[in-house]
Amino acid sequence: MKVGIVGIGHGKFGNRSDATVQELAFEPFKQAIEDAKNLMREDIDALVVGSVPEYHMQRSLSGVVAEYIGMIPKSVWLTEAACASGSAAIRTAYMAIKSGMHDIVAVIGVQKMRELSTEEILALMGRVGDVQWESIFGTTFPGYYALYANRHMHDFGTTKEQMGLVAVKNHHYGSMNPHAFFQKEVTLERVIGSDDVAYPVSVFDCCANADGAACVIMTNEKLAKKYSDTPVWFEGLGSASAEMSLLRRPNLVEIPSAVEAAKQAYAQAKVKPSDIQVADVHDCFTIAEIMAYENLGFCPKGKGGKFIEEKQSYIGGKTPVNVDGGLKAKGHPVGATGVSMTTEIVKQLRGEAGKRQVSGAEIGLTHNVGGIGQYTFVQILRR
């Protein structure tokens, strides 16, 4: 029995100092219910919230969100997998529906990053490696990805320019996405000329911390037609983990959990990388998108730089990637990102992406990574 998405919603990402975390969660939830057909809030029988609790003053987020949006007394809980919390929430909802325990599940990915200062966030996010042996030296999240970038440049000749081209592409598409944090395009000169955050990663190689929320409403094959004329189906879901610490990983040029999760998803969906017509990948840093092309099999290992250089990830290229602006232009409210990616692919597969439409897209993929690749969730969707 398949599981499908019948309603989607997406709030504005960015500096949302105008709202509390539960107020943020309300926006896409309302949209998703209206996006579905004949759906009443009372029909939904469970809520899964994807979020990383450490960033919020409010404790026990899922209960607070459930109360505000009116899901009490239904079953509600939170899932967390760092920056992949949104996808973890979707996977849990999938399992709940597939097992028959619940029929209609709403998944809300929501995050407020900006309740903490930049230094506090740098310190907090930096502690996603090994706090015992790494954070004592002042490691940061950009620093970890910089270690990957530096090695990737050494092993494969990837250049700062190639990394910069990822930012250029994503801001180009972000300027067409009204939900994105950043709506302006950028030039390559601006990107590679920006200040170093952690050499060789500079300011414009990094996604921004943002506030935001997104929502999907999922149900089983039997009920899907009732609530949507264009349900989008989950064809394959992959999930894998990798060592928390890159001190214990095989190398610093690929994310092993992404390779494994992709393998699982392709196997379950019975498709090949070249069958994917549109994808949203986890570009927390430009090097992360380059490695994603390779880890997902869109191009051979080490050729990620060439892939973007040849514009293969633009609409019209071999595999359009992040044509909603990616984390780079949208911003990265960590719990919301996985759900945001899913709503974008659903839009594409429904043919509702307007100026950013990949024409005739039937099979799409989302790739959501938590931390420095501790968790990866890959989803393949089909209309």
Added chain:
Amino acid sequence: MELKGKSAIVTGGSVGIGATIAIELAREGANVAINYRKHDTEAKEVAKKIKKLGRKCLVVNADVSNYNDAEAMFKKAIKEFGGLDILVCNAGINKDRVIWKMSEDEWDNVINVNLKGYFIYNKLAAAHFKEKRSGNIVNITSINGLRGKFGQCNYSASKGGIVSLTKALAKELGKFNVNVNALAPGMVMTEMAKKLPPEFLQKAVDETVLGRIATTKDIANVVTFLCSEKARHITGDVIKVDGGQYI
């Protein structure tokens, strides 16, 4: 033998308390380097006694208030002995005068030898000990550095300064496994003391509760104890060896 295999520098080790300290350190197993400024004959006598005990002895002509002299002495001792484990600063002078009659020179001189001299030797020892992650420094002060003595404002100031210097260094060097302590003798029966007027000595005896004056060996015994493993948990302290003169 508590100090087998160790090497020491004792300043002012040619006469008096210093000479006995040097000999007792050697008796406990240490090689010793001593300096002299003008007592070269006496210095050679001390060296003879140390060598008779089967230890090495280095005799160096050095003015303790001169940094270059001190540096050269350290280099020589470390080369000769293959390292250094102990520093005893003992060299000191006094130029007594009531303050209204004391000249600037009389002040400067005493401070330079007694206090700056200790700074110089402690600094050189610290650099070596902290790399080695072990070491022992004993700075000889005086009970007159803990209390004031009439006519000795320069001497008292210098000896009092040695106490704070010792405590500050104990804090700086503790994490390198180096102990720094001060020893405050009261009246000690040295060759020089024997030449003092008898009433003077009697007054000192009367001050003690034990009814006697320290021998140089009384002082040296405590120095060797402080440099031994037995005293490994004593640091930043001032040990009085004064027969109860101060209390």
Added chain:
Amino acid sequence: MPFKYFGKINFTPYTKVDEFADYLQKGKLMGTQCKKCGERYFPPRADCLKCMNDTFRWVEYSGRGTLNSYTTIHAAPKGFEDIAPYTLGVVDLEEGGRLIAWINDIPKKEIKIDMPVKVVPRMFEDIPEIKLYYTIEKA
């Protein structure tokens, strides 16, 4: 010497491998070895990942290794702003294992991936507190 003395800021003062700091203060880089299956670990761990045995012995590491990657942190996290910018290196140790530490004393221009390096136990000397760490230096 308890583990809390390790690092510029220590986040895990309580650990089964507490003795690591003691050895570090004495100038030794120590890893652990499982008493049952012999597997070695650096950074040290008390419980064997391979066979799950929970007894171990300490084994000394030479500190020699190869530089796997490096980065220079400009935007520093809370508590590290005063030393920014600083360069972090990842070293693959000769005897196995990998660590992250500061690269000190190697001029920027000379830092190259795959260069031989030596990891040296150090202490912050000029402050009253005891803070131990290790650095990556030229082999």
